[in-house]
Amino acid sequence: MKFDVVILGAGPAGLAAARAAGRRSASVALVDDNVTAGGQIWRGAPRIAVPAGVRFFPQTRVFDLRPGFTLLTESHGAMEASRLILATGARELFLPFPGWTAPGVFGAGGLQALVKSGLPVAGKRVMVAGSGPLLLAVAAALRTAGARVVGIAEQAPLGRIVPFLAKYPAKLPQAFALRARLVGVPYWTGTWPVRFAEGMVTLSGGRTVSVDYLACGFGLVPNTEAAQLLGCRLDDGFVAVDSRQETSVAGVYCAGEPTGIGGLDKALEDGERAGAAATGQAVNPSRGAFVRDLAAAFHLDPRLFDLAEPSTVVCRCEDVSCAALRPYREWREAKLMTRCGMGPCQGRICGPITNCLLGWSAESVRRPLVPVAAEILLKDVFEP
């Protein structure tokens, strides 16, 4: 299968890119590993439809990307593209504290995703914790689904959140609308969970709260692995792009969170630019300060990096504890000696954690990008 443009990721950035590219080209494909388009934020209910004429490949995991460009997928074999738009989104940042691996502790966006995919939470006691504007959106969605949101613990102090909101009055109606849906729910700022055990969350400051679920995410980590595999240059952990969203690799564009965590509006603008640029249309320049201001407002308190006890697991795939990692100086050495980061998630969860806790840089990316059945790998080798 050959296309002018293949877009990886069908969230807001990918859908906006598909809409823009579809205006000019009749050969556009949109690939996503989820069941439906929309990404995490619009999971199952996208506000931009997959444009007519764009081929959509759901539940399609890309496990390799090669120059030129060839994408290898489990379900549809090889796909070729003259130009590639990476709209791979972000995942949540998790930080280890005693009890964080227990069933019942989810990501904040993680629990929201589960609710959107059919998990009933009516009557459940849920605490939402971590950092960022996502916490309010998650809490409001959980409440709408009938959950008893017992509190929101935001690690950032109120003194940083208020000036941020004041600088972006356009975001205020959204913030107030969310707050209105959360009347009666405590919003504790400068507060975070320090322990979870047997349904009881202990917060910094000593408060304990009984919950059915703890939904906890400390911000977002850009999914840059596909870009890295193609050799795109990163800048401070994000995919470097020019004013047309083109990466350091000609013909590869990147849009949305991988180029800077900025949320929905930025993703839509990035996607529109990338889709237009990849098909030779004129593009509007980007704005940009919001990404920096958002990161500054919700900058993580370094005390969050000291919550793990020696026995607390850091790498959940291989059960590598905090104490087991201490003797090592860097990621590669720790991998070789402890298997940290070598399980099925390939360091997607513990890599960013060791970056926060130990200052390690877990940037090496290898194919396959995701676990893939051996028979498919063999097919790729012997029937290229």
Added chain:
Amino acid sequence: MVKLRCDGVEMVVAEGTSVAAALLGAGVSRFRSSVTGEPRGPLCGMGVCMECRVTIDGVGHRLACQTPCRAGMEVMTT
């Protein structure tokens, strides 16, 4: 509605429900045992952390959060 079984127990869920949501909704919190035997369940909900791996219709290491329930599905926690 869709009827499936998990560890031999029958459950009925709405069309479009993911296997992870179905299991959690039925009170299953331990989806798998970690390499040292700790109980684990879904974390990221979006196919990244691999904590929700279960066996579906005899195939191991399927992601419960990325798999919609189908009629007659046999799910085993591991």
